Amino acid sequence: MAASINCKHACKGAGLLLALSLLLAPATQATAEVMLSGFGTLGYAQSNSDNSPYLRGEGGEGADSDGTFKVDTRLGIQMDSHFNERFSATLQGVARQNYEGNFKPKAQWAFIKTQLSDSQSLRLGRMSDPLFRNSQTRDVGYVSTDLRMPQELYNQSNLSYFDGLDYTHHFALGQSDIAARLYTGESKSTFSGIFVFRLEDIAGFTLDGQGNNTSWRLGYNHASISYSSPTINAAETALSAASGFFPELQVYADDFSDRKRTIQAINLGATVEGDAWSAEAEWLTIKGSGVVPDTNAWYAIARYQFARWTPYAYVASARQTSRRSLPAPSTATLNALIDLLRLAYLPIDQDTLALGVRWDFARKFALKAQVDWVSRASHGVNFARPVSNTVNNDDVVLASIALDFVF
Amino acid sequence: MDTTRSPRLSLTSALLCTLAWCVIQDLGKEASATDSGNGLAQNDIVVIVNPENQIDSITSRDLRKLYLGKTRKFSKGGLAALATLDPLRSRFNEVVLRKSDAQIDSIWSRLQFSGRARPPTAFDNPQAVVEYVENTRNAIGFVSRAEITSAVKPVYVFN
Numbered sequence: 001m002a003a004s005i006n007c008k009h010a011c012k013g014a015g016l017l018l019a020l021s022l023l024l025a026p027a028t029q030a031t032a033e034v035m036l037s038g039f040g041t042l043g044y045a046q047s048n049s050d051n052s053p054y055l056r057g058e059g060g061e062g063a064d065s066d067g068t069f070k071v072d073t074r075l076g077i078q079m080d081s082h083f084n085e086r087f088s089a090t091l092q093g094v095a096r097q098n099y100e101g102n103f104k105p106k107a108q109w110a111f112i113k114t115q116l117s118d119s120q121s122l123r124l125g126r127m128s129d130p131l132f133r134n135s136q137t138r139d140v141g142y143v144s145t146d147l148r149m150p151q152e153l154y155n156q157s158n159l160s161y162f163d164g165l166d167y168t169h170h171f172a173l174g175q176s177d178i179a180a181r182l183y184t185g186e187s188k189s190t191f192s193g194i195f196v197f198r199l200e201d202i203a204g205f206t207l208d209g210q211g212n213n214t215s216w217r218l219g220y221n222h223a224s225i226s227y228s229s230p231t232i233n234a235a236e237t238a239l240s241a242a243s244g245f246f247p248e249l250q251v252y253a254d255d256f257s258d259r260k261r262t263i264q265a266i267n268l269g270a271t272v273e274g275d276a277w278s279a280e281a282e283w284l285t286i287k288g289s290g291v292v293p294d295t296n297a298w299y300a301i302a303r304y305q306f307a308r309w310t311p312y313a314y315v316a317s318a319r320q321t322s323r324r325s326l327p328a329p330s331t332a333t334l335n336a337l338i339d340l341l342r343l344a345y346l347p348i349d350q351d352t353l354a355l356g357v358r359w360d361f362a363r364k365f366a367l368k369a370q371v372d373w374v375s376r377a378s379h380g381v382n383f384a385r386p387v388s389n390t391v392n393n394d395d396v397v398l399a400s401i402a403l404d405f406v407f
Numbered sequence: 408m409d410t411t412r413s414p415r416l417s418l419t420s421a422l423l424c425t426l427a428w429c430v431i432q433d434l435g436k437e438a439s440a441t442d443s444g445n446g447l448a449q450n451d452i453v454v455i456v457n458p459e460n461q462i463d464s465i466t467s468r469d470l471r472k473l474y475l476g477k478t479r480k481f482s483k484g485g486l487a488a489l490a491t492l493d494p495l496r497s498r499f500n501e502v503v504l505r506k507s508d509a510q511i512d513s514i515w516s517r518l519q520f521s522g523r524a525r526p527p528t529a530f531d532n533p534q535a536v537v538e539y540v541e542n543t544r545n546a547i548g549f550v551s552r553a554e555i556t557s558a559v560k561p562v563y564v565f566n
Contacts (some may be wrong), residue, residue, distance in 0.1 A: 035525070037519060037520075082525065085545075090522045092520070117478070117485070127522070128522075136521035142512075170480070289473050360507070363508065406520075
């Protein structure tokens with residue numbers, strides 16, 4: 001509860017400070033150094049399946065056999081204002097497809113940063129999702145070798161950003177440089193227009209270590225989750241009413257209630273680099289609650305650079321470790337309800353083998369091509385949810401090409 | 408094999424073959440570019456800092472840590488203000504940082520767009536680098552030996 005109160009005050013404080021800093025920016029223009037930069041991807045993806053489109057992020061239009069530019073294309077603009085050595089502000093807006101299928105820009109980062117000392121800093125405002133090792137640059141295609149980060153992990157959360165504060169302390173440990181980060185805040189995210197998740201009391205830490213040729217990451221995240229939407233509320237009402245006749249449905253009605261639940265995530269990642277090659281692996285486990293299942297997900301990627309060409313391959317896997325066993329069918333009414341419940345509890349298991357190549361053909365431009373072979377149970381991690389109880393679990397081949405740039 | 412999958416696999420195969428051909432073509436170009444690059448590597452390049460900086464020399468390891476964004480601090484304190492010189496950038500990246508220009512651009516884009524650090528200030532003429540280091544207490548940059556003046560302190564040399 002204390003964390004909740006602190007967070008709310010901090011978030012409001014951060015917003016106020018941010019507004020103040022922006023208002024003051026013109027007044028201090030004589031000393032503020034303003035830098036504009038940006039990034040973008042023009043991407044096209046096509047799959048061999050029309051059963052359920054391949055999605056990324058919130059959803060919207062997915063890739064099927066007709067192909068689409070909407071899955072991977074995005075554009076971001078960033079403004080950094082450096083007021084002095086200790087004080088700066090960053091604003092970043094990103095346009096990418098949302099669940100409504102349009103590219104309405106959103107503020108992804110909007111924070112002020114205070115360098116408390118040479119090794120300590122504090123940021124207040126809106127910051128990118130810290131759940132995964134590379135989630136803070138998940139929209140910046142240019143910084144990663146692969147065309148899109150493995151969705152088995154990176155589509156497990158559509159949190160995207162949170163409003164709050166973080167504190168980072170840099171220190172050396174033997175030959176390694178460590179960045180220890182503590183953060184707290186709250187967030188709201190919408191998924192496919194069906195679920196609206198609200199995360200409050202977000203608290204967590206990350207430890208990022210860098211040696212000469214290795215780097216690693218350990219992260220822990222804890223949050224209170226609640227979800228609501230007309231669909232979820234109607235499901236709860238119907239299930240509560242039905243549980244009067246079928247008491248075995250009470251547990252499912254409870255899953256759909258809008259009370260707060262606790263979720264936790266642990267994340268581990270490591271990279272080893274040679275002169276021309278590198279290998280990276282990451283693992284994530286989520287302890288869910290209600291309709292958010294428990295999952296384990298991981299990927300491993302290997303890259304080899306020949307001059308300006310970098311071929312790569314990765315394998316990725318997601319497994320749902322919690323399963324709801326549904327009541328045995330007994331009456332026609334109960335069967336109909338169980339059929340609906342089965343849709344809500346479809347497992348999210350998914351595996352991908354991807355092969356691709358990155359070509360750095362000009363400064364600050366990269367062209368990538370990637371082929372994914374995906375096998376899944378039902379809609380897997382990032383395929384469109386089926387609208388009927390017909391389960392589409394065919395293997396899918398996805399071919400993608402993308403032009404990434406930064407400026 | 409169903410009939411809908413075959414055309415996709417053909418498309419994929421065609422794409423991969425085209426890319427394989429591009430790789431072979433480009434590798435030839437790259438080899439000759441590297442040869443001519445080595446021919447130019449005659450003059451020493453000197454890493455310079457402001458005279459007020461506590462350090463008198465810097466190791467290649469510490470230089471890598473600063474220019475790869477692993478740390479912002481000088482070993483004897485102070486937050487570094489990094490400068491790069493475009494004409495010498497590729498040699499500095501290759502010899503000191505042991506990375507390609509594209510890898511360095513990617514590393515700094517990651518730091519910049521995740522709000523962690525600002526990239527080095529890029530200059531296109533050596534006098535501007537010397538002037539910047541002379542006037543900025545925690546600045547560090549690199550120029551060819553012929554360009555340094557008594558107003559800056561040399562701390563590392565390579566060629």
